[in-house]
Amino acid sequence: MRYTLFLFLCAVAITAGPKPTIAQTTDFGTWLNDFRARARQEGISQPIIDQTLYNIQPIDRVIELDRKQPEGKWSFVQYREKIVHPLRIRRGREMMAKYADKLDAVHKRFGVAPQYVVALWGIETNYGHNTGGFDIVPALATLAWEGRRADFFSKELINALRILDEGHIQPSELRGSWAGALGQNQFMPSSFHAYATDGDGDGRKDIWKDIDDVFASSANYLARSGWRDGERWGREVRLPQGFSEQHVGLEVKKPLQSWKNLGVKTTAGTPIPVVDGMNASIVAPDGLGGPTYLVYNNYRVIMKWNRSTYFATSVGLIADAIASAQ
Ligand SMILES: [Ca+2]
Numbered sequence: 624m625r626y627t628l629f630l631f632l633c634a635v636a637i638t639a640g641p642k643p644t645i646a647q648t649t650d651f652g653t654w655l656n657d658f659r660a661r662a663r664q665e666g667i668s669q670p671i672i673d674q675t676l677y678n679i680q681p682i683d684r685v686i687e688l689d690r691k692q693p694e695g696k697w698s699f700v701q702y703r704e705k706i707v708h709p710l711r712i713r714r715g716r717e718m719m720a721k722y723a724d725k726l727d728a729v730h731k732r733f734g735v736a737p738q739y740v741v742a743l744w745g746i747e748t749n750y751g752h753n754t755g756g757f758d759i760v761p762a763l764a765t766l767a768w769e770g771r772r773a774d775f776f777s778k779e780l781i782n783a784l785r786i787l788d789e790g791h792i793q794p795s796e797l798r799g800s801w802a803g804a805l806g807q808n809q810f811m812p813s814s815f816h817a818y819a820t821d822g823d824g825d826g827r828k829d830i831w832k833d834i835d836d837v838f839a840s841s842a843n844y845l846a847r848s849g850w851r852d853g854e855r856w857g858r859e860v861r862l863p864q865g866f867s868e869q870h871v872g873l874e875v876k877k878p879l880q881s882w883k884n885l886g887v888k889t890t891a892g893t894p895i896p897v898v899d900g901m902n903a904s905i906v907a908p909d910g911l912g913g914p915t916y917l918v919y920n921n922y923r924v925i926m927k928w929n930r931s932t933y934f935a936t937s938v939g940l941i942a943d944a945i946a947s948a949q
Pocket of ligand 1: 833
């Protein structure tokens with residue numbers, strides 16, 4: 624489960640909500656004492672418990688951010704304008720050139736083309752620049768104690784402690800977003816354990832500072848989620864007049880030939896290319912009056928990273944832009 628879009632909407636479209644009210648009935652010190660016992664039960668080593676689960680306090684800012692609700696939803700076009708930004712594309716092209724050798728190696732190892740690894744990096748943290756400045760243990764402890772999604776965040780906190788126990792990073796360096804997303808690709812701790820990968824072979828999975836590990840981990844996430852190398856994510860398309868809304872949505876899957884027969888065209892007005900065996904869906908995030916996309920298997924894979932059509936479409940558009948002639 625990922626919170627990127629949620630966080631993004633919180634960050635851009637909020638006003639101060641009602642003053643945070645604390646749902647929990649236990650004081651933090653008592654909760655922390657109980658949690659130390661749980662961490663021991665879960666097999667977290669005593670040195671890590673001693674280093675991280677004493678002398679911490681709940682973070683007011685985390686509660687405040689968790690309590691703020693998105694006020695109104697951005698349209699996809701507004702989101703796209705912000706996220707698929709010329710500066711992000713220009714920097715993405717620079718990163719493609721700078722890390723060409725590493726990205727090629729990752730492509731060979733995982734079957735995920737460089738532009739997708741770079742696009743995810745760019746959209747998540749602006750190429751490692753904006754990884755979140757919160758100490759993760761107190762941030763997750765705050766959310767686990769505070770109550771609204773206590774079970775989820777308690778598990779993520781145990782997972783975060785396990786990262787420290789495995790020695791991938793020092794406790795003082797375990798930083799990320801207020802809701803626990805870690806490092807340059809913003810993995811939640813559970814995703815870290817599922818997908819983080821040691822890219823440079825030093826025995827540690829360091830998605831904070833080691834670019835080989837960042838690239839390998841993102842590519843591994845996609846590869847393990849069903850990525851198909853050599854297939855596109857999708858493309859923007861033009862629909863014929865009177866196109867029925869019943870054909871729109873990820874739940875409607877048809878072979879490319881069927882879409883062609885229904886009159887779906889490229890944005891240039893030419894027939895869509897047909898590849899046998901490829902199914903696709905039509906996505907129209909702002910409804911049929913807005914931009915429409917024909918999306919393939921890899922789009923669904925991106926949605927396993929973040930279950931948002933805004934996010935997945937923008938990753939695809941950035942990837943296309945940074946892979947195109949400069
Ligand atoms: Ca490593």
